[in-house]
Amino acid sequence: xxxxxxxxxxxxxxxNKGSIDNRLTNVDRAAExxxxxxxxxxxxxxxxxxxxxxxxxxxxxxFTFLVEGRADGxxxxxxxxxxxxxxxxxxxxxxxxxxxxxxxxxxxxxYFHCARSEQEKITIQVRYYHLHTKKIKILQKHYQKKxxxxxxxxxxxxxxxxxxxxxxxxxKRNDSIKALQFPFDEYRLGQRELAVATYKTILSRSKLFCxxxxxxxxxxxxxxxxxxxxxxxxxxxxxxxxxxxITRQAAEAAxxxxxxxxxxxxxxxxxxxxxxxxxxxxxxxxxICPYANGYYDRLNEAVFExxxxxDSFTRTEIEQYGKKYQxxxxxxxxxxxxxxxxxxxxxxxxxxxxxxxxxFFSDKNGEYVFLIDEVHNLVDRSREMFSASVYKSDYLxxxxxxxxxxxxxxxxxxxxxxxxxxxxxxxxxxGFLVEKEAQMELNEALFAVTRECKEWLQENVHSEHNGDVLxxxxxxxxxxxxxxxxxxxxxxxxxxxGSEVVVKQLCLNSSELLNQALKKGKASVLFSxxxxxxxxxxxxxxxxxxxxxxxxxxxxxxxxxxVLIGNYIQTTYYKRESSCLPIAKALMAMVQARVGNYxxxxxxxxxxxxxYDVFCEEYPDVRVIVQGSQMxxxxxxxxxxxxxxxxxxxxxxxxxxxxxxGIDLVGDRLIGVAIVGVGLPQMNxxxxxxxxxxxxxxxxxxxxxxxxxxxxxxxxxxxxVIRSASxxxxxxxxxxxxxxxxxxCLFPAHWQGRKYVxxxxxxxxxxxxxxxxxxx
Numbered sequence: 001x002x003x004x005x006x007x008x009x010x011x012x013x014x015x016n017k018g019s020i021d022n023r024l025t026n027v028d029r030a031a032e033x034x035x036x037x038x039x040x041x042x043x044x045x046x047x048x049x050x051x052x053x054x055x056x057x058x059x060x061x062x063f064t065f066l067v068e069g070r071a072d073g074x075x076x077x078x079x080x081x082x083x084x085x086x087x088x089x090x091x092x093x094x095x096x097x098x099x100x101x102x103x104x105x106x107x108x109x110x111y112f113h114c115a116r117s118e119q120e121k122i123t124i125q126v127r128y129y130h131l132h133t134k135k136i137k138i139l140q141k142h143y144q145k146k147x148x149x150x151x152x153x154x155x156x157x158x159x160x161x162x163x164x165x166x167x168x169x170x171x172k173r174n175d176s177i178k179a180l181q182f183p184f185d186e187y188r189l190g191q192r193e194l195a196v197a198t199y200k201t202i203l204s205r206s207k208l209f210c211x212x213x214x215x216x217x218x219x220x221x222x223x224x225x226x227x228x229x230x231x232x233x234x235x236x237x238x239x240x241x242x243x244x245x246i247t248r249q250a251a252e253a254a255x256x257x258x259x260x261x262x263x264x265x266x267x268x269x270x271x272x273x274x275x276x277x278x279x280x281x282x283x284x285x286x287x288i289c290p291y292a293n294g295y296y297d298r299l300n301e302a303v304f305e306x307x308x309x310x311d312s313f314t315r316t317e318i319e320q321y322g323k324k325y326q327x328x329x330x331x332x333x334x335x336x337x338x339x340x341x342x343x344x345x346x347x348x349x350x351x352x353x354x355x356x357x358x359x360f361f362s363d364k365n366g367e368y369v370f371l372i373d374e375v376h377n378l379v380d381r382s383r384e385m386f387s388a389s390v391y392k393s394d395y396l397x398x399x400x401x402x403x404x405x406x407x408x409x410x411x412x413x414x415x416x417x418x419x420x421x422x423x424x425x426x427x428x429x430x431g432f433l434v435e436k437e438a439q440m441e442l443n444e445a446l447f448a449v450t451r452e453c454k455e456w457l458q459e460n461v462h463s464e465h466n467g468d469v470l471x472x473x474x475x476x477x478x479x480x481x482x483x484x485x486x487x488x489x490x491x492x493x494x495x496x497x498g499s500e501v502v503v504k505q506l507c508l509n510s511s512e513l514l515n516q517a518l519k520k521g522k523a524s525v526l527f528s529x530x531x532x533x534x535x536x537x538x539x540x541x542x543x544x545x546x547x548x549x550x551x552x553x554x555x556x557x558x559x560x561x562x563v564l565i566g567n568y569i570q571t572t573y574y575k576r577e578s579s580c581l582p583i584a585k586a587l588m589a590m591v592q593a594r595v596g597n598y599x600x601x602x603x604x605x606x607x608x609x610x611x612y613d614v615f616c617e618e619y620p621d622v623r624v625i626v627q628g629s630q631m632x633x634x635x636x637x638x639x640x641x642x643x644x645x646x647x648x649x650x651x652x653x654x655x656x657x658x659x660x661x662g663i664d665l666v667g668d669r670l671i672g673v674a675i676v677g678v679g680l681p682q683m684n685x686x687x688x689x690x691x692x693x694x695x696x697x698x699x700x701x702x703x704x705x706x707x708x709x710x711x712x713x714x715x716x717x718x719x720x721v722i723r724s725a726s727x728x729x730x731x732x733x734x735x736x737x738x739x740x741x742x743x744x745c746l747f748p749a750h751w752q753g754r755k756y757v758x759x760x761x762x763x764x765x766x767x768x769x770x771x772x773x774x775x776x
Contacts, residue, residue: 007069019286111148177231190552211531236367368521388482392420427496514542554750567739593767672730679713
């Protein structure tokens with residue numbers, strides 16, 4: 001049995017020891033490390049071979065290990081060979097000693113070289129390049145071939161139990177997959193088609209953009225064929241990527257349902273670090289956190305026991321294991337993912353350049369399948385992921401806090417502050433400034449800040465200002481990271497608010513950046529109940545000429561929903577005050593027609609409260625509950641809990657909020673939804689810049705920036721009503737614009753039976769006919 005490994009991951013897995021310390025990481029930009037490697041390699045002269053590829057097979061027990069990797073350099077000097085390993089550092093060179101982990105990788109390459117050249121001795125060299133002083137420290141050790149072979153075989157022998165587990169697990173997993181049947185008695189309308197389309201997408205190594213209406217069963221319809229592909233060797237790992245906790249739970253439930261039918265399949269769910277941290281206030285310093293201190297000393301033994309103990313590692317299980325083995329639960333989930341077949345997580349872990357999973361996505365592409373749920377959320381999320389801001393007040397405040405005696409920090413903070421002052425002067429006329437070029441002078445100043453912060457933190461470990469300096473360091477690094485992506489899809493948006501100045505690298509179009517991330521895998525299925533117009537979503541979410549699109553019909557009978565369009569009501573900004581009473585009367589007509597639970601969605605909290613005041617004054621006997629603007633998880637659960645079977649409540653909510661998607665009120669827990677307005681995003685300068693960009697590129701600026709995102713909010717809110725084949729309910733759309741051709745063409749096919757009403761009387765008649773017919 002052959003086991004394939006990379007030198008780096010193999011050595012780090014076996015030899016990594018010590019504690020987690022995520023307080024500081026290298027400040028150099030991603031390209032900086034590579035640039036320094038190339039610089040030192042070039043200085044090696046004609047005897048220096050850079051980036052030498054090695055591939056070596058070695059038999060240990062019943063396994064043949066194929067281990068591959070690239071050495072930084074191989075130096076030939078008069079019949080003698082040196083393996084060169086380059087490391088960049090900010091630690092003072094005089095304090096650096098021999099690091100076994102740094103030597104280990106080069107020792108493997110040294111053995112591989114000896115094995116293929118029949119050389120009996122070799123020198124292993126680690127060169128440390130100091131990022132600030134640009135000085136170099138070289139550590140060398142001389143080895144016989146036999147020494148290196150013994151070292152390497154010892155490493156492999158430590159890995160044998162892991163290899164044995166992996167081989168036995170894959171056999172067991174694949175046997176269970178081959179026997180697995182679809183976990184429901186029959187397919188719903190559209191489910192089989194979606195499952196087939198998903199499987200074909202995996203086989204063809206392509207991207208599929210799919211609109212699958214509520215009730216299709218998107219989660220199981222994409223997971224089932226993906227899991228089936230594992231047994232055919234067509235997938236190495238899947239990533240089920242979502243924006244919300246409830247959709248992650250749906251993926252967990254779907255895999256668990258298949259496990260009950262005999263599936264053997266390991267999955268892990270990632271939860272945000274702050275949510276699972278065991279400390280009252282997160283602090284990853286090993287001096288403070290016992291779960292970080294000595295983490296790697298305990299890790300491998302714990303993981304080996306855990307992966308034998310279970311197959312489903314949700315937040316609950318991860319926290320239990322973290323406490324049992326005294327391991328950071330967030331890092332434990334990451335390390336368990338190496339041994340899991342499926343990973344359920346937020347979009348960030350693939351797309352966000354600040355936090356993406358480097359262990360899977362940095363070095364090479366894998367046979368990964370990306371299942372991206374509720375992908376309409378990724379449009380704005382991705383723009384924010386690839387944007388970054390810095391604030392003048394942060395730098396001025398830190399300078400004042402530190403006071404005198406910190407000359408280096410004061411100097412770099414002053415430099416940044418002066419640049420902000422210059423921007424503020426340029427913003428005097430309009431209050432803002434738009435630049436189409438990266439602000440290189442600011443970038444260089446921020447880079448200098450990161451260097452000083454790093455040195456300051458190392459010299460002032462116990463300072464009361466440690467947290468403030470660390471936060472500024474993190475913010476600078478985030479901004480500089482985004483600067484690496486700056487292109488014609490960006491503008492620099494500078495705003496003045498009084499004395500405050502904000503500089504934002506604003507990503508206008510993230511499609512190419514998303515496309516590059518999707519290329520890290522073999523195939524991608526991007527799906528949502530609301531993905532219309534599908535050409536728009538393909539354009540903004542990383543689609544290309546080879547991407548396929550697919551729209552499924554609603555699985556529910558057309559007569560289950562009554563869609564009424566009150567195009568006699570004007571909700572534009574200047575008509576809102578006069579619209580409150582007509583809206584209140586339309587809502588009352590809806591709730592009077594049949595006793596039950598209803599939701600009404602508004603474009604803003606201001607509009608919500610205006611109509612709420614009028615409604616309560618006119619109809620004080622109706623039980624009304626209102627979404628708060630700052631509801632915690634407990635308050636949200638209590639709000640949803642009010643919608644019980646047989647109840648009679650009217651909930652006032654905002655479109656695009658926590659209750660407009662992701663909640664599942666089946667049966668008579670919800671029998672009607674009213675939607676006020678067409679959901680347009682709030683007009684602002686940033687949104688207008690997006691509009692201008694797409695107007696220039698595609699002559700569709702208003703549609704891309706405002707209309708299509710707005711209609712998605714409408715469709716998501718409307719989708720709360722019909723959640724199962726037996727559900728029946730009303731969708732009441734209150735805005736004259738819904739009667740226009742440019743909006744009607746965006747309606748889903750199952751709204752073909754919609755009716756246009758010109759007043760409360762017509763609403764009452766239509767509702768009476770709908771509910772009366774239901775009861776006959």
